[in-house]
Amino acid sequence: MEHRIRILVAKPGLDGHDRGALVLARALRDAGMEVIYSGLLPSPEQVAQMAVDEDVDVVALSLLNGAHMTAFPRVKKQLAKMGGGDIVIVGGGIIPEYDKPKLLKMGITGLYGPGSSLEEIVGHIRERVRKERRGE
Amino acid sequence: MAERRAKAGRLFNEATVETIRKGVKQWEENVFMEHPRMLPESKSDFQTASGIPLKPLYTPADVKDADYADQGYPGVFPYLRGVHPTMYRGRTWTMRMFSGFGAPEDTNKRLKLLLEHGETGLSIAFDMPTLYGYDCDHERAHGEVGRCGVNVSSLKDMEVIFDGIPLDKVSTSMTINAPATVLTCMYAGVARRQGIPMEGLRGTVQADMLKEYIAQKEWVYPPEAHLRLVRDLMVYCTKRMPLWNYISISGYHIREAGSSAVQELAFTLADGFGYVELGMEAGLKPEQFAPRLSFFFNSTMDFFEEIAKFRAARKIWATVLREKYGVKSPRSLLMRFHTQTSGASLTWQQPLNNIVRTTIEGLAAALGGTQSLHTNSFDEAWALPTEKAVEVALRTQQVIAEETGVPNVIDPLGGSYYVEWLTEQMEEEAYKYFDRIESAGGLLKAIKSGYMQREIAENSYRLSRRIEEGKDNVVGVNKYAIEEKKPIDTLKIDFKAQRSQIQRLEKVKKERDEAKVQAALAKIGRAFEDGDANSIEPMLKAVMEYATLGEIVQVGREAFGTWREPLIL
Numbered sequence: 001m002e003h004r005i006r007i008l009v010a011k012p013g014l015d016g017h018d019r020g021a022l023v024l025a026r027a028l029r030d031a032g033m034e035v036i037y038s039g040l041l042p043s044p045e046q047v048a049q050m051a052v053d054e055d056v057d058v059v060a061l062s063l064l065n066g067a068h069m070t071a072f073p074r075v076k077k078q079l080a081k082m083g084g085g086d087i088v089i090v091g092g093g094i095i096p097e098y099d100k101p102k103l104l105k106m107g108i109t110g111l112y113g114p115g116s117s118l119e120e121i122v123g124h125i126r127e128r129v130r131k132e133r134r135g136e
Numbered sequence: 137m138a139e140r141r142a143k144a145g146r147l148f149n150e151a152t153v154e155t156i157r158k159g160v161k162q163w164e165e166n167v168f169m170e171h172p173r174m175l176p177e178s179k180s181d182f183q184t185a186s187g188i189p190l191k192p193l194y195t196p197a198d199v200k201d202a203d204y205a206d207q208g209y210p211g212v213f214p215y216l217r218g219v220h221p222t223m224y225r226g227r228t229w230t231m232r233m234f235s236g237f238g239a240p241e242d243t244n245k246r247l248k249l250l251l252e253h254g255e256t257g258l259s260i261a262f263d264m265p266t267l268y269g270y271d272c273d274h275e276r277a278h279g280e281v282g283r284c285g286v287n288v289s290s291l292k293d294m295e296v297i298f299d300g301i302p303l304d305k306v307s308t309s310m311t312i313n314a315p316a317t318v319l320t321c322m323y324a325g326v327a328r329r330q331g332i333p334m335e336g337l338r339g340t341v342q343a344d345m346l347k348e349y350i351a352q353k354e355w356v357y358p359p360e361a362h363l364r365l366v367r368d369l370m371v372y373c374t375k376r377m378p379l380w381n382y383i384s385i386s387g388y389h390i391r392e393a394g395s396s397a398v399q400e401l402a403f404t405l406a407d408g409f410g411y412v413e414l415g416m417e418a419g420l421k422p423e424q425f426a427p428r429l430s431f432f433f434n435s436t437m438d439f440f441e442e443i444a445k446f447r448a449a450r451k452i453w454a455t456v457l458r459e460k461y462g463v464k465s466p467r468s469l470l471m472r473f474h475t476q477t478s479g480a481s482l483t484w485q486q487p488l489n490n491i492v493r494t495t496i497e498g499l500a501a502a503l504g505g506t507q508s509l510h511t512n513s514f515d516e517a518w519a520l521p522t523e524k525a526v527e528v529a530l531r532t533q534q535v536i537a538e539e540t541g542v543p544n545v546i547d548p549l550g551g552s553y554y555v556e557w558l559t560e561q562m563e564e565e566a567y568k569y570f571d572r573i574e575s576a577g578g579l580l581k582a583i584k585s586g587y588m589q590r591e592i593a594e595n596s597y598r599l600s601r602r603i604e605e606g607k608d609n610v611v612g613v614n615k616y617a618i619e620e621k622k623p624i625d626t627l628k629i630d631f632k633a634q635r636s637q638i639q640r641l642e643k644v645k646k647e648r649d650e651a652k653v654q655a656a657l658a659k660i661g662r663a664f665e666d667g668d669a670n671s672i673e674p675m676l677k678a679v680m681e682y683a684t685l686g687e688i689v690q691v692g693r694e695a696f697g698t699w700r701e702p703l704i705l
Binding site for chain 1: 393
């Protein structure tokens, strides 16, 4: 039987806009994943800590406050430092087009905005886990 | 509650209704039901966005019990048809565009531009560190300064934001909640520097902490502590800033968080009643403070449901205030509200379509009788708006006001069988929620246990599923989608604000009288520790000595502690 994907849905910063994160968390759960939600207002470093503690396959980051260019890389950096460099990172929120290339280059993918298809997001996460965590 | 009022008389007599009922039945059987054999209905379920099932046609038979006394006249109880006797024939709604980004200098420039373009009221957005009560040099503020609003760390920043804008000539709305007391003090501080008496200051702070726990989730302290600060603000302003609207009871964020129109209506009004009780417990009479409470609603895409929501809201507020809280003065029964079109309805796909959405939403707000309106810019699913996009948004409501003829007649949809029926539905559903909140242990307990938060999250997921399954359509998203590459240019905010803000803060701290600041902060601490004290006067003194936002909020963290939300998922 296929190993269930463990995923941390997190909001790494001062941002109370949790609608997208909560909808996504429910959709991922309905898609058969084990979902952990960070709750509000953890720092990027705390999010990385949670990811390692919970031994997740994926961290899904959501920010709508414009701070993604600092917060997302901070999560990535801290994960690497804590031995979680192999954890898949995807992101979303209000991410302007000009910020996307830099994030993608760091391996933070997806970068979905409002109105994205839940099915597409689920598919993207599965695909990355399949390739990077299951060695297929 | 309606029974206690004198009846104006039923709108339709029994015999007429009976004839219409028969007519509808005949029409259904012989005309409507025959027709689908050739052209089936396009959906299996027709419903409003809140999920209220809809019939194909509404007639007097659907509003047969309607008594005209329940609708009344504009400016007359129960205000269903409008709060002012003349409505937009006297003056159209205030065009109030929410803005703020970067350093205070950037926002000062944007505000002056809006005033030049004919805007009539200012409205300020703050960045996340300000909203959560952190100074720009705090570790948690890193990367967030000026990103989605203007940064304010001390009185100095407010002096720059309002430089060259005489505060006795404008009214200013500040979207600030957890640190609303501090920002009110700073605004009064700027006025004092400009030589303007605070008694004449006109404006609004949001300060609606109840909806923070329900939806927007920008808090610092536990609910009881924030409510106590709101109480201090109510009591102080009632005496010293009589024209200051100290709570803007907000459904906007409840809706944006994913609620239905019914939930927005019910939770917002429930919060409103919460503040009435808070003021009364503080020894104020509702007549003293009710005129200073205003509301803030969302307007999104289900056109008629939105209009029905606005109409029902006025009636419920006036009715409950009169019947439950014994408010008599008509001035205290008026629900005045600001409306903003829905940010969540904007799509990043085919962003120019958002101009159309905003137009429809703005029109619903005007038909619903709003007192002021913010229309969103088409590029806001991408980034903060460019100047060009903001101009189009302002022009959108100017077109509605100047060209459509909508302002010529008060409550022009009054009497529509559908709109009147839907208004009644909204009202009934809202009262059902009031009962459910009561069963959940009352407002505060329901909020602390996460009842409303879960209701909203459930609804938000339902809406997402409906779009995913094609039951609801969004043009450009799940229907008529096309491949597109970077369709618009967007505003780019650099990180200069963080540097310049930190430099200014360092300068402020160097130049202020440190001993006076520390003494002033200690006084705030003592006021916080004493539940019967009022903390606003000491706060104003501290602000004038250039104690920072972060320092003042930290005094509260030490006195009240912090808050962790209940589990929603």
